[in-house]
Amino acid sequence: MMESSEGRILVMTSVEAERDAVLRGIDFNKRVDVVLAGVGPVSAAIETTKALQKEEYSLVICAGIAGGFTDKADVGSVVVASEIVSADLGAESPDGFIPLDDLGFGSSTRIAVEEHLAGALTSALEATGIITNRGTVLTLSTVTGTAETTADLQAREPDAVAEAMEGYGVASAARSYNVPVLELRAISNAIGPRVRSAWRIKDALAALESASKVITEVF
Numbered sequence: 001m002m003e004s005s006e007g008r009i010l011v012m013t014s015v016e017a018e019r020d021a022v023l024r025g026i027d028f029n030k031r032v033d034v035v036l037a038g039v040g041p042v043s044a045a046i047e048t049t050k051a052l053q054k055e056e057y058s059l060v061i062c063a064g065i066a067g068g069f070t071d072k073a074d075v076g077s078v079v080v081a082s083e084i085v086s087a088d089l090g091a092e093s094p095d096g097f098i099p100l101d102d103l104g105f106g107s108s109t110r111i112a113v114e115e116h117l118a119g120a121l122t123s124a125l126e127a128t129g130i131i132t133n134r135g136t137v138l139t140l141s142t143v144t145g146t147a148e149t150t151a152d153l154q155a156r157e158p159d160a161v162a163e164a165m166e167g168y169g170v171a172s173a174a175r176s177y178n179v180p181v182l183e184l185r186a187i188s189n190a191i192g193p194r195v196r197s198a199w200r201i202k203d204a205l206a207a208l209e210s211a212s213k214v215i216t217e218v219f
């Protein structure tokens, strides 16, 4: 168990199916609270802030399913964020997307994770045989649904392995309370043209359950 996380751990999931998968995975452990964030970064930031107001936590983890970039994170595998990036906070221009950071508003669209915590979780997941990739996890309010947007995101964020909808909201709230944050995602679908029938939600929830077991083992 890591010394830096001996306090309570807050796990935020967007929907009930993800929360239940996490609850099935973690050992019965009074140090972990699993709370619903709702879908999207705004709801996630509000719900995380409410949880952080009520209780003191030493670590916040945004957990759930996600889309994986082809050849970076396969369906059924898990990803641990090396950085959490809001990929649609900015402005369009004829020359492409301009992140908020480059518009001079002084607010960062990139939130760092604590390297040693992300590394410890990744190593522990790998040690249990769970296929794990580490890289940038993007947060978007709109799920990517075309090859063009997928290619644009990959060009803008070459280190991105996955996209989901809550990480940046959860991480923004954690940052405002000075609590370290991680994002752990199980891949349910390839990012690209929307084919909802191809989403492997059951497999992803099973991977999320297995990965959640590791949370209470390592922290």
Ligand SMILES: O=C(O)c1cccc(C(=O)CC[C@H]2O[C@@H](n3cnc4c(=O)[nH]cnc43)[C@H](O)[C@@H]2O)c1
Pocket: 014, 015, 017, 018, 038, 039, 040, 064, 065, 066, 067, 068, 140, 142, 143, 144, 163, 164, 165, 166, 188, 189, 190, 191, 201
């Ligand atoms: O229909 C179900 O049974 C079901 C069970 C669990 C979760 C869901 C969701 O729809 C979760 C939505 C949640 O998933 C993230 N997600 C998943 N794939 C992507 C993607 O390709 N791009 C962006 N986000 C994705 C996201 O965080 C959503 O909040 C349904």
